[in-house]
Amino acid sequence: MTEELKDIGPDRSLLLVDDDEAFVRRLAKAMDKRGFQSQTALSVAEGKSMALARPPAFAVVDLRLADGNGLDVVQTLHEQRPDCRVIVLTGYGAIATAVAAVKIGAIDYLSKPADANDITKALLEEGEDLPAPPENLMSADRVRWEHIQRVYEMCDRNVSETARRLSMHRRTLQRILAKRSPK
Structure with missing residues (x-):
């Protein structure tokens, strides 16, 4: 223990x-x-x-x-x-x-x-210490992917509505959603 x-x-x-x-x-x-x-x-x-x-x-x-x-x-x-x-x-x-x-x-x-x-x-952890900054920050591709995922969830997984809100073509969005998340 x-x-x-x-x-x-x-x-x-x-x-x-x-x-x-x-x-x-x-x-x-x-x-x-x-x-x-x-x-x-x-x-x-x-x-x-x-x-x-x-x-x-x-x-x-x-x-x-x-x-x-x-x-x-x-x-x-x-x-x-x-x-x-x-x-x-x-x-x-x-x-x-x-x-x-x-x-x-x-x-x-x-x-x-x-x-x-x-x-x-x-x-x-009991203290009020601030956490250390992350050692390896997210890549720009990962930040973009996470933003798209958040908007997709906000739109209840509706691809057309998500594409409209992101000012993106629906097929482009579908290709992005079909891929694995970037590192």
Whole structure:
């Protein structure tokens, strides 16, 4: 067991909510090795029911899930157990969602890819220290791709509406959306 967890107390329950089953399974295994007692959920509905049945001391919740918004799980967790330390994890970071997550009870907001060490540090961090600037910044292509993804989501995944808002031809947008994200 790590030294970090000795000071936390007896309740080391951790709820992991992510619709990527392989990722959440690997993360649960890694967090269990760090002394947490993990349980996993693959959807908003499953996460909320687990939060209502046995509110955990810690939680890591993905923002975008197949059946809805992970912020609904964060809100349920905060209502059931105000002292629950919740981290919101997402591949689609935006200032507006980060602010919303913190307002409803999240203590931090991490963008993917985040490993178990980053998550453990964020869950256990008590200080008010500002985070260090990122070592490797996103490329211009990655920033463009993420902006397109945000607008696409805002338009409820409607390609024609997204193309109109971005002043882009619909076919060009379809080709961009079909490609993998740039590094």
